[in-house]
Amino acid sequence: MSDIQAFEQTVPQPGEAGFGDYVALLKPRVMSLVVFTALVGLLVAPVPVHPVVAIASILFIALGAGASGALNMWWDADIDAVMRRTAKRPVPAGTVAGGEALGFGLALSGIAVVMLWLASNLLAAGLLAFTIFFYAVVYSMWLKRLTPQNIVIGGAAGAFPPMIGWAVATGGVSIESALMFALIFMWTPPHFWALALFMKDDYSKAGVPMLTVTHGRKSTRAHVLVYTILLVPVALAAAFTSIGGPVYFAISAVLNAGFLYGAWRIWRRDEVAAEADAYRVEKQVFRFSLYYLFLHFGAFLLEAALRSFGMGGW
Amino acid sequence: MSFRPDHEIYKRRLGRNIGLGLTLAAFVAIVFGLTVVKVTESGPIQGYDHVVQPGLVPQEATE
Numbered sequence: 001m002s003d004i005q006a007f008e009q010t011v012p013q014p015g016e017a018g019f020g021d022y023v024a025l026l027k028p029r030v031m032s033l034v035v036f037t038a039l040v041g042l043l044v045a046p047v048p049v050h051p052v053v054a055i056a057s058i059l060f061i062a063l064g065a066g067a068s069g070a071l072n073m074w075w076d077a078d079i080d081a082v083m084r085r086t087a088k089r090p091v092p093a094g095t096v097a098g099g100e101a102l103g104f105g106l107a108l109s110g111i112a113v114v115m116l117w118l119a120s121n122l123l124a125a126g127l128l129a130f131t132i133f134f135y136a137v138v139y140s141m142w143l144k145r146l147t148p149q150n151i152v153i154g155g156a157a158g159a160f161p162p163m164i165g166w167a168v169a170t171g172g173v174s175i176e177s178a179l180m181f182a183l184i185f186m187w188t189p190p191h192f193w194a195l196a197l198f199m200k201d202d203y204s205k206a207g208v209p210m211l212t213v214t215h216g217r218k219s220t221r222a223h224v225l226v227y228t229i230l231l232v233p234v235a236l237a238a239a240f241t242s243i244g245g246p247v248y249f250a251i252s253a254v255l256n257a258g259f260l261y262g263a264w265r266i267w268r269r270d271e272v273a274a275e276a277d278a279y280r281v282e283k284q285v286f287r288f289s290l291y292y293l294f295l296h297f298g299a300f301l302l303e304a305a306l307r308s309f310g311m312g313g314w
Numbered sequence: 315m316s317f318r319p320d321h322e323i324y325k326r327r328l329g330r331n332i333g334l335g336l337t338l339a340a341f342v343a344i345v346f347g348l349t350v351v352k353v354t355e356s357g358p359i360q361g362y363d364h365v366v367q368p369g370l371v372p373q374e375a376t377e
Contacts, residue, residue: 018326019333050355052347059344119348 017100021090025073025101026066026108033293034065034161040297041165041180044243044304049169056119057168061161064112064128068157070105071136074098076144079206085199105136116168124167131160145207148214152227155188156181162297179238180300186231187293190224190263194286197221197266198279221267224285228263232256235296243300245313251299255292262288 038061042054049057073080073091081092090096096104109132117125139154147153159181166177196203196212197220203210211220235256239249262285269281306312 016323016326017330019330022330022333050351052351056344056348 017090017095021095022104024090025070025096025104026063027069027073028066030069030158031062031066033158035062036294037180037184037297038062038161038165040300041162041177042169043165044176044300045166045169046242047169047171053119054168057116057124058165060112060116060119061128061164061168063108064116064132065161067105067108067112068132068135070101070108071132072140074101074105075136075140077101079145079208082206083202085202116164120168121171123171123173124164127160127164127167131157131164134160145209148209148211150209151192151211152189155185155192158188159184176238176241176243179234179241180243180297182234183231183238183296184293186227186234187289189227190231190259191286191289191293193220193224193227194266194282194289197224197274197282198286217271221269225263225267228259232260238300240314242313243303245303245306247306247312248296248299248303251295251302255295258288259285259292 035058039054039058042049042058073089076086077089077091077098080086080089086092091098091101109129113125113129113132116128135154135157139150139157143150143153162180162184163173163177166180167173193211196210197217204213211223215223235252236249238244239246239252262281265281266285274282303312
């Protein structure tokens, strides 16, 4: 080793990443939703799982979701850099190199899938591998820059976790896990389009074909309403399966009425009204949609808890 | 001779190393816990092949 090489290795590099930067690569906020929905999928399944296996499985599902987030940040660094919301992510901010994010994402994906297989079963691991592939390749690399329907199809990636949780417990898929999948799948488009309506400059600056950019804001408002209407029967149908019951039905009915009302308010507004109050309704509906999903899965959990006391179900 | 305070980057490296160490320790703990659960919950098996051995199954159960 020459003196110059030795010197270069000891001199601090200004862009060197801290531990938190690697955590940020895993998109911890998305991970928290994955952990919650996967945990609900696992807990409401009719087959009990040993707590250690359950905790380990949820951790590896979350790790897989985080790994797909790192792969997404590696691929999307160019558009993340121009969007205000994402410009401070580790890769566009320069704290983690693109190649490093790629290696980190690939390594964690492999570890998460293999460990989930060892902890639970092959189906759950296969679903996790497909989810990572779907988010990183189908959504990030293929659809996101190609079609305004990117959110609709890409939403499947976020919808898989409860199905994986269910597969960890039962080793299979069923109408219940399919409905939990469908609930998140149908919820994703109105949730993101409400966001796109008030993050108005970001997507057009980045050249991402968001519905607001390609079809206009009036059409996006109509899409929010239509997809919310389509979401309602999916959410209510789960009430009549083994994971639902009257408590879930009541909670779901109230939440769906609220979401429908919000989507209707978005639909009947025009840009002048929205600009005038700084997109107050759109922001309200976006926030409500987060509670909507959280409370639906909370209701599944509540029904499961009631069933364990002999009270849940119809 | 005076000592200069450490550059901020050394603190960042220390944080990264501690974080990685704790993550690896947690991973070892998870694998250990999983191993214990898998071995204790999988019934009458012998340690080397994880296959049920007829010789270990109680006599009444085989009759």
